[in-house]
Each structure stands twice: as structure tokens, then as C-alpha cells.
Amino acid sequence: MKRNILKITFLVVLCVATSCKKSLLDQNNPNTLSLEAFWKTENDAQKGLTAVYHMFYQPGGWGRWMYFRLDLTSDEGFSNSPWIELGDWTRFQYINYNFWEGNVNTYRDTYKAIFRCNQVLANVPNIPFQDASKKEQILAQAKFLRAFYYYYAAILWENVPVITTPQTPTDLPPAGTLAQVWAQVEKDLTEAAAALPGQYASATDLGRPTKGAAQALLAKALMQQHKWTEAKTALDYLVTGAGKANYDLVDYKANFRADNENNKESVFEIQFSDANKTAEGDGPNSSMGISRPQFFAPRSIGWSDGQARFWLVSAFKTEKTIDGGIDPRLRYTLFYPDLEKDFGDKTYGRSWQWNADECWFKKYSRDYYRTNEDYFSQVNNRVIRYADVLLMYAETLNELGQTADAYQYVNRVRARSKMAELATAYPAIGTDKTLFRERLKVERALELCGESVRWADLKRWGDLDSQGAVDKVAARDPDFKNFVVGKTIRLPLPQVEVQNNTNLKQNPGY
Incomplete structure (x- = not known):
């Protein structure tokens, strides 16, 4: 009897589904604003920009896994995690290109952030503002943030699609070259620096990029390309130019604690909070904490998935x-x-x-005031500080x-x-x-x-460009014995992306 009821139910649903017109099925969610209904007011513009900033809290990026990609893969760190596949992704042993924590999650969140930037940049110009300078600053922040994510995409994968307009599900963006990625980063940061203020008047704007932050990140991008003259010009603003008065060195330990944040040494700083001890995600009450300390703390204190080299x-x-x-x-x-x-x-x-x-x-x-770690550290990450500059x-x-x-x-x-x-x-x-x-x-x-x-x-520095140079690095970090010159200087693109996009080519050697 139960089987017959299920068969009848399935047939009814199938008949209804096939007889309904597409227009009846394609209904707007009454609880969600449509694209046509949004992007109308200054408040919409600010909400759209806030959604970009919210990407800092996602696990694929600066909430968690970015530190595995940058700190543990370098000769400063390594992973001795019992999760073998996780450790392998800091040892240049890339077997499963679709490994979520090692590759796909970070790639997804990178392009999710870029998509949100593109939405702001495509829609905000059409919104009327009482004060045109406010619109200009929102657009400048979106350009900075898009460049920020493309900078790290260039550092990690190198040859990624350069997308500057909002995508649709059927888009197949062509593969980009590293030179094209750097060109977009330079363009966005040059335009952002021209519009961003040297400082913000309100404390509520802490964490937003300034002109100095844009110039410093631009210099980083130029230096990776060995454009030394242009990099010096970008840094002049912070070191010898008009922005010099905004920056200085402070007590060293103040750069890594929850107190004295956004100090004079901070050039660009991600604002973390322990206000929401909840799950990660895009909800209004999702976690805004950083889980790096939980994963890098010594055994019995945290997960100890990341260690430093002695x-x-x-x-x-x-x-x-x-x-x-x-x-x-x-x-x-x-x-x-x-x-x-x-x-x-x-x-x-x-x-x-x-x-x-x-x-x-x-x-x-957070050893200076507690005896353990958790997923909700409130300590801001000083992405760029003046000593680095x-x-x-x-x-x-x-x-x-x-x-x-x-x-x-x-x-x-x-x-x-x-x-x-x-x-x-x-x-x-x-x-x-x-x-x-x-x-x-x-x-x-x-x-x-x-x-x-x-x-x-x-x-x-070219320390990964030849076997002789890599051997010197391997003397400090044995993981580099697995390094393959010309290949593992970049991550493989997630294989699912390559398979789903006929215009995307896997990185060399993979």
C-alpha cells in the first residue's frame, strides 16, 4: 500500500510539474529582494559594500584557511596535522585538486568576494547620492577590495580569470594570465588611491582602506613584477610624502593583540570580533572571529594543525x-x-x-590573558603594517x-x-x-x-625559480624537497572549475 501511494504521489507531482508553465514556477522569493528591487538607494549601496567586507570572515579566506596557504606553505611554517591530506597541502603534495580545505574553499570565497565587488561597481554608479563624494568613496573601496582579492589570487594560483562585471550561472570566463591579473590589480588600486582619503574622520570607519593602504598594496603588486621604480613611487606617499605623518612604529607587541588595534603602525587591518560565537556563513549573526589561533596553538590548547620552523x-x-x-x-x-x-x-x-x-x-x-583558544578570536589581522612598508x-x-x-x-x-x-x-x-x-x-x-x-x-626574490635556490630553502624547510620548479610555485586550479568551464585551462604541470 505504501509503495502504491508513493507511486501515485510521484506521478501526480510529475504531471503537475510538466503541465505548469515556466512563468508559474519562476516566482520571486517574497523574503528576498530581487536584483531589480535592490540597488536603488544610498543605503543599498552601503549594504552591498558591507557584504564585500563580510567576506573577510569566511573560512576560505582570512577567517581561517588563508594562513595555511601563505604561512605554512612558506619556509616559516609546516603542518604536522593528523589530517594527512590537510598537511599534504602545505607539503606541495597536491593529489586531489578538489580538496575543499586546501584549495576549493579559498578559490570559491575569493571569487565570491570579487563577485560582490563587481555588483557594487556595476550598480552603485546608477544610484543617486546627495553627496557625490560618498559614492566615489564606496566605489573606491570596492576597487581596493577587488584588487586585494586578485592580489592574493595572483600570489596563489597566478593564471586566473579576470572578471570585472557581475557573472551569471552560464558564464564561462576565459583563462587569464598572471600579467593580466597584475594589470587589473594595478588599475583598481591606482583608481582607488586617487579617491580614498588619507584618514577617516569617524571611528566607525576603522578598517576601511585608506589612500596609504591602496598605495602600499599597489607597491606589493609592483614589487612582485620587479617594477621597482613604480613601486618606489607608490611607497613615496607613505615614507617621504604627504601620507608620512599618518604612520609610525609603535610598541612591537601592540601589533598582535586585541588592545591598541588600528594604531599608527597599521596600514590595513581586518576587523575581527568575538561578538557572535556562532557558525560561519553569510547570516546577520554569523561569526566575525578569526580561527587562526585555534588551528595554530600548541597541542592541548588548540588544534595545532600549523607550526613554525625552528x-x-x-x-x-x-x-x-x-x-x-x-x-x-x-x-x-x-x-x-x-x-x-x-x-x-x-x-x-x-x-x-x-x-x-x-x-x-x-x-x-591570546596567551597574554587566557589559557586556551577557540574559533572566535577577536584579534585584528594587521595585513599591512608600517614596518613592512x-x-x-x-x-x-x-x-x-x-x-x-x-x-x-x-x-x-x-x-x-x-x-x-x-x-x-x-x-x-x-x-x-x-x-x-x-x-x-x-x-x-x-x-x-x-x-x-x-x-x-x-x-x-626568485628563491623558487631554480633547483639550486629551492635547495637552499629546503635546508631550512624539508617540505621544499617536494617542490617542483615551474609547477608548485602556484596552486592547481580546482579541477571542478576546469571541468565546468571549457575556457579555463589547468595550470602548467598539473
């Missing part, structure tokens, strides 16, 4: 401060066996209880043959940590461009370790 501890201890002490940045950068002996600090309030050769990322941890400026000057001028900007960063001037500590460098570059590699590791910049640095 060579970093040795690098910090190679050179003493001017008063004979240990580089104080080590105290706020890494957990390591002698942390308590060296600085009197316990790890999350307890003595060291892990292996003697283990260390862990301390930046963005100063070291980038030194790099551009050195590459332009102005090595003597470059010293002062490295010295400024070193002085904060009571390190001697570079010429005093390493007189053999002189004005040798190569020797200065090699030292700058160490300076950036000491200052910026665990801040998601090292992978781009290795690519920019």
Missing part, C-alpha cells in the same frame, strides 16, 4: 641587542622551549610541555642601486628592537646590492614572521 628561533638568537640581550621580537613571535627561561613567559600560563625542538606561532595568540621601501631602493639610502629604513625597524645599525652589525655588506638583499631576507623574517608575507617574498 630555524626561526636560531635566527632571532644569532645577533644580540645593543645591550647584550635577546632580540625582544622573539618573545612576541614564537612559542619555543626556552621562552620561559629567556623571558619568563609561560605558554598559555603553563610551563613548556612539548618537544624540545618544537616551536609555534605566537603572533595573534619601511622594509619594502629599503628593498626598492636597493634594487634601484640606491643601497646607501636604503640603510636608514632598515635601521628604523631594527632600532625599535634595540638592534645595532645595519652597517655596524654587518659592515661587509657595504653597498653591495646582492649582500644587502640577502640580509634583507633575514630582516623581513625577523620582523614579519607569521604575518602571511613570506610566500610572496620567496616568489619575488
Whole structure:
């Protein structure tokens, strides 16, 4: 009887479905605004832009997995996770190109953010504003954010589609080249920088990109292409130009804690919050926290899926401060066996209880006030800070043959940590461009370790372009023994994207 009822029910539904006209089935959801009903007011424009910012909280990006892609894949970190496939994606062992946590999730959220930017840029120009400058700033922010996501797409996958208009489900965007991606990043950031303010008047605007943020990100994109002259020009605004007064160095530890956020060293900072201890997603009450500390904390405190390489501890201890002490940045950068002996600090309030050769990322941890981590850390991520800008400026000057001028900007960063001037500590460098570059590699590791910049640095320096160069990196990080020159310098595109899009070609070597 039950089987007959099911058969009859199925036949009835099938008949109704086949007899209904398309117009009857294609109904608008009464609980959701249609595209035609939205994008009418200034409030709609602001809501559309807010939806772009909300992408910072998604797990594929800066809420969680981006740090696996940038910090753990570099020679600064690795994964010893019992989840073998997750660890493999930090060891250049890409077997399943559709691995969600390793590849697809980040790719999806990247293009989801870009889609939202494109919606803003396509629709907001048609909305009347009482104050035209407000419209201009909304559009400038959307351009910055689109460039932000394309910058990291270029760093990770390189050859991705460049999409600048809202897509439909039937679109098959053609494959892009790395040069095309960089060109779009440059265009968006140049236009954004022209319209963004140097500072915002209201505290409610904290976290929005400024002119300085656009110039700094533009410089990063230009440096990856070795456009040194243009990169210096972009950085001039922050270092020697009109924006110089907006930035300075602050107490080092203040850059990685929930207090003193959005300080003068912050150039661009993602605003996280522990207000909603809920699930991830797009709902109005979804989590706005960062789960990096939960995944990177030592065993028994967090998931410990990401660790730091121990060579970093040795690098910090190679050179003493001017008063004979240990580089104080080590105290706020890494957990390591002698942390308590060296600085009197316990790890999350307890003595060291892990292996003697283990260390862990301390930046963005909350050990200074609690004994465990969770998925809802409120600590803002300082994506670009002024110390990075100063070291980038030194790099551009050195590459332009102005090595003597470059010293002062490295010295400024070193002085904060009571390190001697570079010429005093390493007189053999002189004005040798190569020797200065090699030292700058160490300076950036000491200052910026665990801040998601090292992978781009290795690519920019050419340290992944030849087997000889990769072998040197592998001496610090054995995972690079798996690195294949010309192939694993970029991620594979998700295979599902390649299969669904006849215009998309898989990256070389995959």
C-alpha cells in the first residue's frame, strides 16, 4: 500500500510539474529582494559594500584557511596535522585538486568576494547620492577590495580569470594570465588611491582602506613584477610624502593583540570580533572571529594543525641587542622551549610541555590573558603594517642601486628592537646590492614572521625559480624537497572549475 501511494504521489507531482508553465514556477522569493528591487538607494549601496567586507570572515579566506596557504606553505611554517591530506597541502603534495580545505574553499570565497565587488561597481554608479563624494568613496573601496582579492589570487594560483562585471550561472570566463591579473590589480588600486582619503574622520570607519593602504598594496603588486621604480613611487606617499605623518612604529607587541588595534603602525587591518560565537556563513549573526589561533596553538590548547620552523628561533638568537640581550621580537613571535627561561613567559600560563625542538606561532595568540583558544578570536589581522612598508621601501631602493639610502629604513625597524645599525652589525655588506638583499631576507623574517608575507617574498626574490635556490630553502624547510620548479610555485586550479568551464585551462604541470 505504501509503495502504491508513493507511486501515485510521484506521478501526480510529475504531471503537475510538466503541465505548469515556466512563468508559474519562476516566482520571486517574497523574503528576498530581487536584483531589480535592490540597488536603488544610498543605503543599498552601503549594504552591498558591507557584504564585500563580510567576506573577510569566511573560512576560505582570512577567517581561517588563508594562513595555511601563505604561512605554512612558506619556509616559516609546516603542518604536522593528523589530517594527512590537510598537511599534504602545505607539503606541495597536491593529489586531489578538489580538496575543499586546501584549495576549493579559498578559490570559491575569493571569487565570491570579487563577485560582490563587481555588483557594487556595476550598480552603485546608477544610484543617486546627495553627496557625490560618498559614492566615489564606496566605489573606491570596492576597487581596493577587488584588487586585494586578485592580489592574493595572483600570489596563489597566478593564471586566473579576470572578471570585472557581475557573472551569471552560464558564464564561462576565459583563462587569464598572471600579467593580466597584475594589470587589473594595478588599475583598481591606482583608481582607488586617487579617491580614498588619507584618514577617516569617524571611528566607525576603522578598517576601511585608506589612500596609504591602496598605495602600499599597489607597491606589493609592483614589487612582485620587479617594477621597482613604480613601486618606489607608490611607497613615496607613505615614507617621504604627504601620507608620512599618518604612520609610525609603535610598541612591537601592540601589533598582535586585541588592545591598541588600528594604531599608527597599521596600514590595513581586518576587523575581527568575538561578538557572535556562532557558525560561519553569510547570516546577520554569523561569526566575525578569526580561527587562526585555534588551528595554530600548541597541542592541548588548540588544534595545532600549523607550526613554525625552528630555524626561526636560531635566527632571532644569532645577533644580540645593543645591550647584550635577546632580540625582544622573539618573545612576541614564537612559542619555543626556552621562552620561559629567556623571558619568563609561560605558554598559555603553563610551563613548556612539548618537544624540545618544537616551536609555534605566537603572533595573534591570546596567551597574554587566557589559557586556551577557540574559533572566535577577536584579534585584528594587521595585513599591512608600517614596518613592512619601511622594509619594502629599503628593498626598492636597493634594487634601484640606491643601497646607501636604503640603510636608514632598515635601521628604523631594527632600532625599535634595540638592534645595532645595519652597517655596524654587518659592515661587509657595504653597498653591495646582492649582500644587502640577502640580509634583507633575514630582516623581513625577523620582523614579519607569521604575518602571511613570506610566500610572496620567496616568489619575488626568485628563491623558487631554480633547483639550486629551492635547495637552499629546503635546508631550512624539508617540505621544499617536494617542490617542483615551474609547477608548485602556484596552486592547481580546482579541477571542478576546469571541468565546468571549457575556457579555463589547468595550470602548467598539473
